Amino acid sequence: MIFKVIAKQELAKLFEALLANRVVGPVRKGSDKNGTPIYSFEVVYDFTQLQLDYTSTQYPAKRFFLPYTETLCTFEIAGDSWEKKVDFNIYQPQVLFGLHACDINALNKLDKVLLESAYPTPYYASKRKNMFIVGIDCEPQPYCFCRSMGTDTALHGFDMFLTDLGKKYFVEIQSAAAYNYLKHMQTSDPTEEDHLRYMAVEEARHEKFMAQVDTTDLTKILDMEFQSEVWKHWGDKCLSCGTCASVCPTCYCYGVAETVDLDLKHAAKMKHLHSCNLIDFAEVAGGHNFRPDSHTRLKYRYYHKHRGFVEAFEESLCVGCGRCGEACLANITVPEVIASVRHEEI
Amino acid sequence: MERLEFVDVLKEERPEAPRHDLGSFEYTYKAEITNVYPMTEQEKLYQIQIIDPEKRRGFTFRPGQFVMLEVPGIGEAPFSISSSPIRRGDIELCIRKVGNLTNFLAKVKRGTQVGISGPFGTCFPVEKMYGQNIILIAGGLGIAPLRSPTMTVLENRSRFGMVEVIYGAKRPSELLFTYLYDMWRKFDINLNIIVEEPDHTWDGPVGLITEILQERIGALRDVLEQETYAIVCGPPVMFTFVCNMLMAAGLPMHKMFVSLERRMHCGRGKCCRCNVGSTYTCLKGPVFDYWSVMNLKEAI
Amino acid sequence: MSAELSYMGVDLTRPRVAFFELSSCEGCQLQLLNKEASLLDFFNLLQVVQFREAMSEKDDTYDVAFVEGSVTRADEEERLKIIRKRAKILIAFGSCACFGGVNQLKNRFADQDWVKREVYGDFAIDTQPVRPLADIVEVDVNIYGCPVKKEEVERIVTDLVVGKTILYPKYPVCMDCKANENICLFDLGEPCLGPVTRAGCDAWCPNNRMGCWGCRGPAEAANVEQLKNIMAEHGFSSETLLDRLECFGGFSAFVDGLRQPQQDTGKQGSGI
Numbered sequence: 072m073i074f075k076v077i078a079k080q081e082l083a084k085l086f087e088a089l090l091a092n093r094v095v096g097p098v099r100k101g102s103d104k105n106g107t108p109i110y111s112f113e114v115v116y117d118f119t120q121l122q123l124d125y126t127s128t129q130y131p132a133k134r135f136f137l138p139y140t141e142t143l144c145t146f147e148i149a150g151d152s153w154e155k156k157v158d159f160n161i162y163q164p165q166v167l168f169g170l171h172a173c174d175i176n177a178l179n180k181l182d183k184v185l186l187e188s189a190y191p192t193p194y195y196a197s198k199r200k201n202m203f204i205v206g207i208d209c210e211p212q213p214y215c216f217c218r219s220m221g222t223d224t225a226l227h228g229f230d231m232f233l234t235d236l237g238k239k240y241f242v243e244i245q246s247a248a249a250y251n252y253l254k255h256m257q258t259s260d261p262t263e264e265d266h267l268r269y270m271a272v273e274e275a276r277h278e279k280f281m282a283q284v285d286t287t288d289l290t291k292i293l294d295m296e297f298q299s300e301v302w303k304h305w306g307d308k309c310l311s312c313g314t315c316a317s318v319c320p321t322c323y324c325y326g327v328a329e330t331v332d333l334d335l336k337h338a339a340k341m342k343h344l345h346s347c348n349l350i351d352f353a354e355v356a357g358g359h360n361f362r363p364d365s366h367t368r369l370k371y372r373y374y375h376k377h378r379g380f381v382e383a384f385e386e387s388l389c390v391g392c393g394r395c396g397e398a399c400l401a402n403i404t405v406p407e408v409i410a411s412v413r414h415e416e417i
Numbered sequence: 418m419e420r421l422e423f424v425d426v427l428k429e430e431r432p433e434a435p436r437h438d439l440g441s442f443e444y445t446y447k448a449e450i451t452n453v454y455p456m457t458e459q460e461k462l463y464q465i466q467i468i469d470p471e472k473r474r475g476f477t478f479r480p481g482q483f484v485m486l487e488v489p490g491i492g493e494a495p496f497s498i499s500s501s502p503i504r505r506g507d508i509e510l511c512i513r514k515v516g517n518l519t520n521f522l523a524k525v526k527r528g529t530q531v532g533i534s535g536p537f538g539t540c541f542p543v544e545k546m547y548g549q550n551i552i553l554i555a556g557g558l559g560i561a562p563l564r565s566p567t568m569t570v571l572e573n574r575s576r577f578g579m580v581e582v583i584y585g586a587k588r589p590s591e592l593l594f595t596y597l598y599d600m601w602r603k604f605d606i607n608l609n610i611i612v613e614e615p616d617h618t619w620d621g622p623v624g625l626i627t628e629i630l631q632e633r634i635g636a637l638r639d640v641l642e643q644e645t646y647a648i649v650c651g652p653p654v655m656f657t658f659v660c661n662m663l664m665a666a667g668l669p670m671h672k673m674f675v676s677l678e679r680r681m682h683c684g685r686g687k688c689c690r691c692n693v694g695s696t697y698t699c700l701k702g703p704v705f706d707y708w709s710v711m712n713l714k715e716a717i
Numbered sequence: 718m719s720a721e722l723s724y725m726g727v728d729l730t731r732p733r734v735a736f737f738e739l740s741s742c743e744g745c746q747l748q749l750l751n752k753e754a755s756l757l758d759f760f761n762l763l764q765v766v767q768f769r770e771a772m773s774e775k776d777d778t779y780d781v782a783f784v785e786g787s788v789t790r791a792d793e794e795e796r797l798k799i800i801r802k803r804a805k806i807l808i809a810f811g812s813c814a815c816f817g818g819v820n821q822l823k824n825r826f827a828d829q830d831w832v833k834r835e836v837y838g839d840f841a842i843d844t845q846p847v848r849p850l851a852d853i854v855e856v857d858v859n860i861y862g863c864p865v866k867k868e869e870v871e872r873i874v875t876d877l878v879v880g881k882t883i884l885y886p887k888y889p890v891c892m893d894c895k896a897n898e899n900i901c902l903f904d905l906g907e908p909c910l911g912p913v914t915r916a917g918c919d920a921w922c923p924n925n926r927m928g929c930w931g932c933r934g935p936a937e938a939a940n941v942e943q944l945k946n947i948m949a950e951h952g953f954s955s956e957t958l959l960d961r962l963e964c965f966g967g968f969s970a971f972v973d974g975l976r977q978p979q980q981d982t983g984k985q986g987s988g989i
Binding site for chain 2: 159
């Protein structure tokens with residue numbers, strides 16, 4: 072790993088150099104009714120569009136690597152035979168400029184199941200392998216519980232990571248591609264003072280976390296509390312609308328639907344991200360539904376994220392970004408649900 | 418401005434060495450329905466052949482595994498392979514009309530091209546059962562996944578002790594693979610069939626599968642604890658009853674295998690639709706030993 | 718029109734199709750004539766024998782009847798029964814046909830005679846309480862929406878011709894809305910029925926920063942009770958919620974429990 076420091080104004084030069092590719096970054100999309108800014112990840116063309124001091128975006132950058140709807144393949148039908156065309160739907164490298172640690176860790180978690188497990192998916196792999204990530208440090212928000220999930224810092228999975236030291240950025244370089252871009256900026260080696268400043272900044276940040284989740288023995292507790300009444304409490308509130316999954320940077324569950332074109336000569340296989348809270352998630356052909364009740368679906372969501380994934384990969388499928396709780400109209404938040412399952416006061 | 422290099426993932430060297438090639442995810446085998454055999458009102462047996470001869474020969478599977486079958490524009494769904502593994506990429510699938518894909522399949526003619534991917538999932542560990550007695554129990558359409566291990570047992574008859582097949586169906590008209598019963602009996606398989614609602618053609622036992630099982634358990638009691646394996650396929654209510662009866666009679670849980678059925682959209686551990694508790698049926702299953710099933714939340 | 722239809726070697730019949738309208742604005746039928754790029758392919762799948770908005774020929778032998786509008790008169794009821802007898806598949810086309818639609822708002826008034834006088838004056842007119850098609854005849858397929866979405870009609874027609882089961886999204890509009898990465902309308906201070914309304918419209922209204930009015934009726938696990946709390950929490954009156962829930966008639970089963978029973982005169986019906 073290589074560390075550098077740059078003066079803040081140098082960053083625009085890096086951005087300019089990266090603009091030869093498609094660059095995606097946080098921009099201000101609007102404001103809510105109270106005038107609070109709403110941020111989102113969009114394709115950017117100008118450095119001034121970027122809002123690098125953004126709190127957090129309502130939606131993760133998921134649509135750029137795990138689109139909500141994706142055509143997996145198309146068919147040309149001729150009589151009772153056909154030709155299949157597969158397209159991974161990526162044609163140029165993408166730069167994600169300004170991801171927070173939680174979103175980088177989300178990608179690392181997705182890598183485990185979509186890239187490094189049996190049957191890696193080429194649709195994700197092709198986007199992930201053609202991704203250049205510039206991470207940036209963040210200001211913990213009241214709903215952020217990434218520190219509890221161990222995802223408040225990104226140890227890998229990015230090309231470059233920026234930490235704001237006041238007048239300059241502390242830059243962590245993790246790839247040859249990122250190193251290659253350094254020549255576009257004026258960089259210097261960090262001094263002892265920079266190191267101390269970096270550590271002070273990190274420590275100050277750690278103090279700011281407010282929300283937390285106790286994950287001690289959580290897999291066992293979830294098993295013990297499988298029949299607990301608290302699930303029904305949350306199930307009654309749940310709208311079964313799938314919003315939590317849609318705004319989740321790690322939710323990858325999906326459904327496949329095939330469609331025949333109007334001309335009956337073409338067909339397509341579409342993938343739509345689904346959510347385990349939707350009523351038909353566990354429905355089988357013939358109509359039987361394995362999880363007809365709202366609380367069984369909500370419970371399953373927690374089982375998958377905080378138990379099943381831990382069992383498979385030794386870590387939870389939650390980065391503690393808090394987006395699901397913020398987006399949930401019924402105010403169902405991960406810290407509260409888990410605290411209630413642990414019989415803690417909420 | 419400086420462009421990043423574009424990576425073609427299908428050509429890239431992958432140091433992390435995934436177990437399966439990225440290219441196999443969506444580039445499935447093109448196959449042809451070579452014959453369709455109507456077995457009942459609801460179920461047909463489809464003979465499906467992978468078209469490329471080399472890929473057909475290279476297609477190896479184990480009894481209990483499943484494939485994803487796709488008809489372009491209509492749908493894709495998982496089906497347990499019903500044929501013997503020695504036939505390789507010349508497989509047979511027993512399919513009931515229940516949904517979009519299967520209703521359309523009921524109408525296609527032989528010669529139609531379909532997509533096959535797989536084989537996926539776990540299998541019945543038939544080799545592990547060598548030298549032992551084996552009880553194969555099926556309820557209803559459960560005979561479809563049971564037929565492949567039954568064929569394997571039959572082809573390796575000398576390697577097994579007593580072989581019992583217990584099969585229960587609602588009505589005589591719903592019995593599947595009827596053309597095989599004589600052959601199975603002649604190959605020294607003790608075939609017991611029971612129906613719930615007999616008609617005038619039926620002169621065999623009448624009742625639930627558990628009744629005939631009770632009777633067979635009585636006959637096999639001495640061997641159950643030590644030298645017997647069971648394979649059970651059917652709806653959850655049925656296999657729970659059956660396995661609990663066998664357990665009470667002394668058959669250890671790890672020597673009973675069941676096949677779970679869930680709706681899968683990928684078959685590859687990605688879509689999460691088949692998860693039971695938090696276990697992927699497509700990767701850790703569909704075949705589980707009964708101990709694992711008992712430990713799966715929501716399985717029963 | 719090309720010769721016989723087939724798909725994957727399976728021969729298909731081109732259904733004889735007729736379009737009808739009862740009490741409605743005929744806007745759903747107009748939608749059928751939109752989307753010119755695929756119009757020829759769309760009509761190639763069908764053999765249209767009656768379509769007042771598009772042709773003058775008329776033939777009463779048909780397999781599939783698309784019926785737009787709700788039933789508000791005795792003659793419409795008779796007409797619908799005849800259509801049902803002739804058609805193998807009867808499609809309730811649009812929210813009026815599925816739920817009564819905007820028309821059924823008049824059912825909210827306790828005093829129907831007052832409504833009649835207010836709207837038609839002394840002009841004598843036969844008008845009964847509004848009913849959806851399913852109250853009178855058996856409906857085989859519903860196509861929701863006010864108006865229907867052409868893309869969805871195309872899919873349903875293709876599925877019908879190919880022999881696929883007609884499936885609708887069972888989940889609510891939120892799912893479509895989030896897939897478009899819209900800002901939640903509640904964040905913008907707007908009421909919205911998205912959390913309880915059946916998806917499939919691609920969040921047409923929320924995409925344009927308009928809260929959902931529930932024209933497609935309830936999603937299959939619609940938690941209206943919780944939406945009531947959410948609306949209150951965001952400072953919307955129960956009247957605001959009721960106005961939306963009652964607008965198209967899809968939520969009639971949920972409304973009864975929500976509305977205060979003290980409606981004495983017809984004039985107090987709000988939101989009109």
